[in-house]
Amino acid sequence: MNARRRCTIAVAYRSRGVGVAVLRGKHVVEVRRHRLAPGRDPQAAIRKLLRKTLADYGTSHLVVERDGEADLATANMRGLAIRSLSLSEAKRTLLPRRDHITHVELAKHLLREHPKLRRLVTVLRLSGEIAINEARRLVPLHAVALGLAAESDQTRK
C-alpha cells in the first residue's frame, strides 16, 4: 500500500446521528460516530465535525450523501474536492449484480468484506443478525459504503 496515498472522508447523517468514515483507498482507516445534541443545527454540527476530521487527516477529499444534510452543510465550504453520491448509487457500486438492496443487505455485505466493522453494529447473539432497530447504529456503515463506493468508482475510472 502506498503510504502517501491521500485519505478520503465520507459522511452520512440519519436521525441526528453522524457517521464519518476515513478511507485510504479501500482500507477503512477510522470510523467516527457522533450523536447531535437536541436542538443542535445538524448542518453546523456536520461542518464542525468535518473541519476537524479533514484537518486530522490533512485531506480535502470528501464524499457526501447527495441532497442529504452533509451535502447542504458542505455547499459553502471552500477548497474541498467534494463528491456527492446517493446511497442507492453506493449500493449499486458495491453490489452491482443486485437490485433493490436494503440497508441490512448492504450492512451484511460490508461486514462480510470488512469483518472488523462488526464492532460498529450490534449483532444479535442468537440469530447472528444485525440489529436494525436504531437507524443511528447503521449510519457509520452508510458512511463507509459511500466512501468505498467513491473509491471503487475512482479505481474503475
Add this chain to the structure above:
Amino acid sequence: MENMNTTQEEDAELFGRPPLVYQIRSLRQWHGDDGLSQRQLSELANINERKVRELESCRVLPASIREVLAIAIALDTTVEELVIPDIIADLHAEIATRRLEGRKEEKESATAAPPNNLPCQEV
C-alpha cells in the same frame, strides 16, 4: 444561522493545520475484537489517560522521536530494533501481564451489555 465569514475563516484555518502525526486512534479502534478505549489503552501501556489523549491529537512529531526514527530508517531497521531486546522483552511481558489481569477483571464483571468501544460523543 452560521456566519459566512466565520465559515470561510475556519475553512482557511483548516488547511493551515498539520494533520495528526500518530495513528493511535485508528489502531486503537480496530485493535482485537472490540477495539480499545483510551482508558483501556492507558491502563495497558501504564501511562496517563490524559497523555494518551495528548498523543492522539498531536500534530507535530517531537524532535526526539523524529531523530530516533531517522536513525532507524538510515539503518534500514525499525525503532523497535534500535532498542536492546531486554527492554523490549520486559515491556512485552509487563503489557501481557496487564492484559491478562484486565481480561480476568472483565470476566468477573461481565454484564449483559454488549461491548462497544466506538465512542459516540454528543456534539
